[in-house]
Amino acid sequence: MPQIDLRTTVFLSSVMSALMSVVLLSAYYSFPRTIKGIGYWVTGLLILVVTPVLFWLRGIVPDWLSIVVGNALLLGAIGLWTLAIQAFYGRPQTRGLAAGLTAVATLLLAWFALAAPNYVARVIIATFFVSIFYTMQCVLMLRHGERHFSTYFFGGLMAAQTLVVMARFGTSLFAGLAEQTLFAPDDLIQTLYLSANTFMVLALSVAFMLVITRRLHVELDILSRTDPLTQLLNRRALYDAGQRELERMQVDGEEMALLLIDLDHFKRVNDSLGHAEGDRVLKEFSAMLKRELPAHAYPGRFGGEEFLVLLPRTGMDGALALAERLRSMSARFFGRRIAELTISIGVACLDKTETRLDGAIGRADRALYRAKSAGRNRVEAVMEAA
Known part of the structure; x- marks a missing residue:
């Protein structure tokens, strides 16, 4: 050697x-x-x-x-x-x-x-x-x-x-x-x-x-x-997660609901207190949302002051109960500092025949519009599928 x-x-x-x-x-x-x-x-x-x-x-x-x-x-x-x-x-x-x-x-x-x-x-x-x-x-x-x-x-x-x-x-x-x-x-x-x-x-x-x-x-x-401000899922990630859950839903037959949340009068916060304060409000609300949602939920920022929450294995009754709890909790959370800031929520469920989120998001958007028109700080739902 x-x-x-x-x-x-x-x-x-x-x-x-x-x-x-x-x-x-x-x-x-x-x-x-x-x-x-x-x-x-x-x-x-x-x-x-x-x-x-x-x-x-x-x-x-x-x-x-x-x-x-x-x-x-x-x-x-x-x-x-x-x-x-x-x-x-x-x-x-x-x-x-x-x-x-x-x-x-x-x-x-x-x-x-x-x-x-x-x-x-x-x-x-x-x-x-x-x-x-x-x-x-x-x-x-x-x-x-x-x-x-x-x-x-x-x-x-x-x-x-x-x-x-x-x-x-x-x-x-x-x-x-x-x-x-x-x-x-x-x-x-x-x-x-x-x-x-x-x-x-x-x-x-x-x-x-x-x-x-x-x-x-x-x-x-x-x-x-991830949305850089709130650290929640962004729109693309929400759609990806929703597609995966829809495919799983076709196999196991379970339900899925979604919440479309909007911060009422948020523009007044930006106009009167400045955008830095508006960003702080969005971050604090996002942190509260993550704390209060169940572990299997997918919370995300849908755009501006709108948030979308996907709720796999959840029916309409469970989604409405969760939405009402979030609404009342947010009213107390914001009321200590910004009395006029509340949230409105539109709720919709996905039909087992649906293969995309768009229809349910459209229904949740109609429900959210109904909540806004009825005076805000409300939860509304569209029960039927398109």
Whole structure:
């Protein structure tokens, strides 16, 4: 079996880090700021461009530089990756813990490099603290990661890397490596360890790119289906949801109703209090609507101050009762601040023969017009299908 030049392997790790830092740096500047953690990961990669060079210079430059500074930078980079995953999943940032672990490990490494040189002790210390960081990352992904291929791939690679580091820690304890060095040519375990680390710098960064790209796709999909002001479904998403429920309705034979809601005298709010106050009213009403509707409902902004609520598995009686509860609740909700602001609601049910929402929406619109004509702050319904 041909021998692998470990110095070349370590140098390749620097090259891999440099290449992936360019890719992730591009993502950092082009992805929305709602996707957190990319900056931490890029900073870790940039540090890993320098770290292998210091290891490569072992025996050429002073030990305090190649051993102490090199390992401190390695631990700092992996600590930054831990912070990146915490930020990505929206978890509290343990900067103090990461800095503390890195500092303690560096002090111990400095002692066994300069005061009482001991290669085995340094390997034990470095692999022990690195395995802590990797274990933290695995736990974060296991507890908070999305159930998706990108997370499984990332988590699988991280688990494999954790096992490799732990295996190196274990062999340092029991394999009698006292006479070995970092670039020992006949040390199979060290060869596998350094080779795996070189590969994992690339593989883990690619996997992280996959999970942040997946998050980007999810956010773009949400934006395409959500009204930006109220965070309710937009008209397109309402029609898509309604079509799915109509198809399900054809199969299981259950009923479906809808509510068309309009805020009475809303124009007066904009005219007298300003559009900012009008936007606040729309957001507060939308939040209340989401709280009060059943879990299976689909609330959405239909346009302006009009809202449409799809109610699968709901008949006319249930829809009328819910509409009346929303009307009375809204009157109390708005009455404390804007006495003239109430809601009117038009109710309609879908016939089992209907294949589109348009007919039922038209009936609900007629019912809403009837409620408006009768003095507002009312619930009206059109019972029959077109």
